[in-house]
Amino acid sequence: MSKRPLNVGLVGGGRGAFIVHPHQRAIHFDGTRRVVAGALFPDPKIALEEAAQWPYPIKGYGSYDEMIGAQAQLPAEQRLDYILIVTPNFVHFDPAMKALNAGIPVFCEKPLTVSLAEANTLVKTVREKKIPFGLAHTYLGHWTTRFSRYLVRSGLLGEVRWVDAYYLQGWLATKTEDTGNQQAVWRVDPKKAGGSGCGGDIGTHALMQLRYVTGLEVTEVSANLEIYVKGRPIDDHFTAYCHLSNGGRALVRASQVSIGHLNDLGLEVCGTKGTLRWRQEDPEVVTISLLGQPDRVYYRGAVTPGDGFLPKDIPAALMAEPTIPSGHGEAFHDAFARLHRCFEDDVRKYQAGQPFECDGSRYATVVDGQVGMAFLDTCIQSSKDKGAWKAMPSLP
Numbered sequence: 257m258s259k260r261p262l263n264v265g266l267v268g269g270g271r272g273a274f275i276v277h278p279h280q281r282a283i284h285f286d287g288t289r290r291v292v293a294g295a296l297f298p299d300p301k302i303a304l305e306e307a308a309q310w311p312y313p314i315k316g317y318g319s320y321d322e323m324i325g326a327q328a329q330l331p332a333e334q335r336l337d338y339i340l341i342v343t344p345n346f347v348h349f350d351p352a353m354k355a356l357n358a359g360i361p362v363f364c365e366k367p368l369t370v371s372l373a374e375a376n377t378l379v380k381t382v383r384e385k386k387i388p389f390g391l392a393h394t395y396l397g398h399w400t401t402r403f404s405r406y407l408v409r410s411g412l413l414g415e416v417r418w419v420d421a422y423y424l425q426g427w428l429a430t431k432t433e434d435t436g437n438q439q440a441v442w443r444v445d446p447k448k449a450g451g452s453g454c455g456g457d458i459g460t461h462a463l464m465q466l467r468y469v470t471g472l473e474v475t476e477v478s479a480n481l482e483i484y485v486k487g488r489p490i491d492d493h494f495t496a497y498c499h500l501s502n503g504g505r506a507l508v509r510a511s512q513v514s515i516g517h518l519n520d521l522g523l524e525v526c527g528t529k530g531t532l533r534w535r536q537e538d539p540e541v542v543t544i545s546l547l548g549q550p551d552r553v554y555y556r557g558a559v560t561p562g563d564g565f566l567p568k569d570i571p572a573a574l575m576a577e578p579t580i581p582s583g584h585g586e587a588f589h590d591a592f593a594r595l596h597r598c599f600e601d602d603v604r605k606y607q608a609g610q611p612f613e614c615d616g617s618r619y620a621t622v623v624d625g626q627v628g629m630a631f632l633d634t635c636i637q638s639s640k641d642k643g644a645w646k647a648m649p650s651l652p
Contacts, residue, residue, distance in 0.1 A: 262289045262600055265336040267320045267351045268343030270296030270306035274439060275365060276342045279392070282592030283340070289600055293336060295320040298347075320351040324358050338363055338388070338603050344442040345449050345456065349374040352389075356381050361388040361603050363596070367460045367632070368625025370450035375622075375629040376652055382622045388602040388612065390595065391620040393464045395521055397591030398539045399556045399577050404523070404532055405469045406574055407544070412565065413527030416470050419506035420524040421462040424517035428454075428492050431485055446490045452481055452632045453490035458521075459510035459635075460628040464620055465523045466506060467627070469532075473501040474508075478643045479635035484513045496635050508631075540585055557582030595619045626651055 264283050269276030283289045293315040296306040300318030307316020317323035320339075327335045338361040341351055349369045352362050356378075368391060369375045382389045395401055407413065432440040442448040443457055450456045467473065476499040481491035492513045498506040511517070522535040530546040544552040544565065552565055557578040562568035577594075580586065598618035605612035614621045630649055638646040 259288065260333060261287065262337035262603060263292045263335065264289055265323055265339045266291060266294035266296060266314075267323075267339055267341045268296065268347065269294060270303060272438060273342060275392075276340075278589050278592050279340055279342060279596075281589050282596050285589070285593035286597060289596060293317065293323055295323045321354065324351070324354050324360065327358060327360065336360055337607065338599070341365060345370050346447065349378065352378060353381060356385055356387055356389070359385070359387065361599075361606060363390040363392060363599055364625075365392045366464075366620070366625065367450065367456045367628050368622065369629060370448075372626070372629045372633045372649075375626040379622050379626045380652070386606075388599065388606050388614055389622040390599040390614070391622065391625045392592075392595065393461060393468075393620040393624070394588070394591050394595070395461060395465060395536050395539075396468055396620055397594040398536065399586065399594070400534060400539055400542050400554075401465065401469065402574060402577065403554065403556070403559070404525075404534050404542055405471075406570065407532060407542070408469050408525055408527070409471050410567070412529070412567075413525060413532060413544075414529030416472060416500070416502060416504045416525060416527050418504060418526040419466050419470060419472075419500070420522075421466040421506060421508050422520070422522050423458040423462045423510045424514045424520040425458065425512045426515040426517050428485065428512035429515050431487065444488050444490060444492075449490065450632070451490070451636050452494065453488070454492050454510050454512050455481060455494040455496075455632055455635060457510075458512070459494045459496075459508060460632070461521055462508050462510055462523075463628060463631055464624060465521065466508065467624070468616070468620070469523060470500075470525060472504065472506075473627070474498045474506065474631060474648055475501050476645050476647050477631070477634050477638050478645050479638040480643050481636065481639040494635070496631075496638075539587060539591070540582075555582050556586060
């Protein structure tokens with residue numbers, strides 16, 4: 257396969273957008289990918305101005321339609337190898353569909369769409385066209401998340417009884433949207449964010465951590481979507497009690513009004529043999545508690561197979577993943593980089609006509625996005641029915 261750096265085009269990211277910057281740094285992390293173009297804003301004039309002011313030279317387009325449409329006329333080495341969608345939720349579906357129909361792989365911010373119907377259409381299109389599609393659930397990129405997945409799925413903690421998956425913030429504890437904060441404005445607008453504000457924005461991350469680490473699915477929910485700041489049209493606090501596919505139970509909870517919490521995503525998995533705890537604000541560490549024993553604390557890059565708890569045959573690929581020695585902290589940008597690195601592998605195979613498998617083990621997929629939208633829909637229905645138990649739908 258050619259090792260020409262992959263060309264990446266941005267959809268969104270202008271006028272003070274936050275999430276584009278960790279993404280673009282991660283894209284350049286390995287020297288094998290680069291941002292070369294962008295349709296950075298809905299207004300064509302502003303989009304071109306933003307591209308001209310980008311920190312390094314990129315080709316600016318007035319719209320993503322123009323950017324996607326221009327690719328067929330370019331020499332092969334100048335075409336986009338994938339696009340990155342970093343727009344508000346309501347502008348995920350259309351550029352994703354247009355890119356897929358043009359044969360361009362897509363890496364998209366979460367949640368996947370603003371409706372389950374749109375998510376179903378994307379899944380159908382990806383399956384028909386057999387194109388790589390990644391969903392930017394950032395925290396799957398932490399090595400410790402992957403290590404946690406190995407520990408739980410290997411059965412070292414026994415059968416999973418209980419999971420607490422949470423994501424707590426406090427930045428919307430007042431009407432931040434009234435101060436002109438653009439990150440807040442669209443997140444509390446149901447036309448732009450979808451039917452759930454807090455649940456869609458960060459509750460889906462908590463759900464994804466649960467599913468990715470345990471391999472279990474939510475089968476039923478009893479949910480409450482609450483609004484604590486008067487005047488908001490959608491939830492700023494989200495709680496879902498869940499039945500799991502193995503008969504266990506879980507709590508998926510999220511809050512954007514919990515003062516004192518900054519970006520507090522965490523996971524606790526309680527099994528019949530022990531408990532695993534992980535927090536993204538301390539992302540180098542996984543703590544294991546076993547009955548009658550001192551806690552075992554594992555650090556990224558300092559894991560010893562065959563230590564009395566861990567087996568000797570931990571997969572070599574997992575052990576080789578850390579990029580810097582223990583004690584030199586990986587963090588948010590490294591997690592993004594690991595996702596883009598894994599997505600690059602599948603894009604290169606796709607371009608070479610080789611088989612690839614977006615199986616969800618290295619980054620979240622379009623199907624993970626579909627499950628997230630089904631979860632939100634079911635929680636919204638449950639909350640409207642005063643927390644009544646609702647079954648998750650069968651997905652096409």
